[in-house]
Amino acid sequence: MSAETIRRASSAHVIVVANEKGGSGKSTIAMHIAVALIKKGKRVATIDVDSRQRTFTSYIENRLVWAKETGRALEIPEHYCVEGRSDFPTTESRATTSTALADTVHAQAELCDYLVLDSPGHDSYLTRLAHTMADTLITPLNDSFVDFDVLASVDPVTFAITGISHYAQMVEDTRGQRELLDGVPFDWLVLRNRLSNLNSRNKRLVGQGLEQLAQRLNFRCVEGLAERVIFREFYPRGLTALDDLDEATLGTRPTLSHATARMEIENLIAAMRLGDEGDGTLQQNAA
Numbered sequence: 001m002s003a004e005t006i007r008r009a010s011s012a013h014v015i016v017v018a019n020e021k022g023g024s025g026k027s028t029i030a031m032h033i034a035v036a037l038i039k040k041g042k043r044v045a046t047i048d049v050d051s052r053q054r055t056f057t058s059y060i061e062n063r064l065v066w067a068k069e070t071g072r073a074l075e076i077p078e079h080y081c082v083e084g085r086s087d088f089p090t091t092e093s094r095a096t097t098s099t100a101l102a103d104t105v106h107a108q109a110e111l112c113d114y115l116v117l118d119s120p121g122h123d124s125y126l127t128r129l130a131h132t133m134a135d136t137l138i139t140p141l142n143d144s145f146v147d148f149d150v151l152a153s154v155d156p157v158t159f160a161i162t163g164i165s166h167y168a169q170m171v172e173d174t175r176g177q178r179e180l181l182d183g184v185p186f187d188w189l190v191l192r193n194r195l196s197n198l199n200s201r202n203k204r205l206v207g208q209g210l211e212q213l214a215q216r217l218n219f220r221c222v223e224g225l226a227e228r229v230i231f232r233e234f235y236p237r238g239l240t241a242l243d244d245l246d247e248a249t250l251g252t253r254p255t256l257s258h259a260t261a262r263m264e265i266e267n268l269i270a271a272m273r274l275g276d277e278g279d280g281t282l283q284q285n286a287a
Helices: 026-039 055-070 091-109 125-132 166-182 201-217 229-237 256-271
Strands: 013-017 044-048 078-081 114-118 136-142 152-154 161-164 187-193 220-223
Touching: 013 026, 026 044, 026 055, 026 114, 026 136, 026 229, 026 256, 044 055, 044 091, 055 078, 055 229, 078 091, 091 114, 091 125, 125 166, 136 166, 152 201, 161 166, 161 201, 166 201, 187 201, 201 220, 220 256, 229 256
Parallel strands: 013 114, 013 136, 044 078, 044 114, 136 187, 187 220
Antiparallel strands: 152 161
């Protein structure tokens, strides 16, 4: 692909949520970031790069339906889903889909403050293109060595880092491309997701491994979301932890878990260091 195709959007800040391993919570993170920014008064567009799974698109469609069902004014971003084959595409279809993604990003970059892209859970030409457009890359990572393997391999005895894995190498490659284009590498955050509340040996070892790897690969490690059933319950109604979760909107009484989940999202937004987010307090719109 040409440098013209992968040029960075000049105005909007592009946030890409990506991991080559499925089930890491990318769409949940992307949705919460988008809603958080809208609640701060920002103009936000969202792009689903995974036209096969369409999880991000379905999440937003669910939100539209639930807003109508409950009569609540839920914040909803301008949303796009890039259609195209990622499995064995022809040269022509690959070029057409790449252009469609680039054109969507560049058009919305002139209208919005932020773009939030949710990428496929596998390596593809669209995944790589999305990475080259990022200003901030967020990689959710389930807190286990099964997921850690997409970043690095470890010694089975000492758990020391022994090598860089496929996804980390791809990020390094695309970050290098971005730096060649405009001299500014993207900010990479690895988000520890589905954290256990127990201080287990596995949790400590994964944390130590990420600390070692962060220095080697130049990413920032962020404590993410704890393992909570409520995040799975939000999806069918398109809700987030940032919404005004009264009983009518949520369908059940809010709990302490909802308040804690909101705090975790606020901490994530603050950790992203977007530069113009005020004191980090999310505005809550009246229902």
